[in-house]
Amino acid sequence: MAPPIQLTPQQIQRITRALADPNRFEMLRKIHAHPSLSCGNTCSDMTVSPATASHHIRELEMADLITVTREGRYRILEPRHDVWRAYLAELRKF
Amino acid sequence: MAPPIQLTPQQIQRITRALADPNRFEMLRKIHAHPSLSCGNTCSDMTVSPATASHHIRELEMADLITVTREGRYRILEPRHDVWRAYLAELRKF
């Protein structure tokens, strides 16, 4: 299986910040629940402009919480389970 | 043993916000690692004023992440393990 990931303090900090926004929190939940959604579908039930949605997606990506790949004219969002698991492992140390 | 706690979306949101500040994040880690510290000892290695420290402690308390009790002229900070466990359980649902 995939080797476990060790997060740096900076990465942990980035992830925590990324989760702090309610819209991003819900987006990540949805991305985990329904992998391979496009940006539009992921944000369809959010009341934000495309510009704002794009900004949030970038934040999630820069926190390594998701990967974004081109698929035709869409962008597909997928969760990084390894990073998420590593983040939970960090919090469990508390 | 203590019954498990079910967090409301608002509580989850409050906790996530409380963790978003690096100083609070470290404070909570320290409170978990060394229960029964006073405010001053908890924040001793932070480079913030007493006023700022007090503000952060209030945020952690309002997020139900810690309890604060008087002990003479000190205030003792203690982690709420039940809430923390419930929060981790929520994130694990992702």
Next chain:
DNA sequence: TATCTATTTCGATGGCTGTCGAAATGTTCG
């Protein structure tokens, strides 16, 4: 090529929040 759709970039803005100094509150002790 022209057009339509999906998404990003840019620039600006308003609100939130982390921060502080100073004054106040609460507590112990002499």
Next chain:
DNA sequence: CGAACATTTCGACAGCCATCGAAATAGATA
């Protein structure tokens, strides 16, 4: 009581960030 210590409250401020509209980019399709 009065001094010393721990912490909080108040008021203000600066920087960050979520948000948007408008324009730009990228890809599919006709």
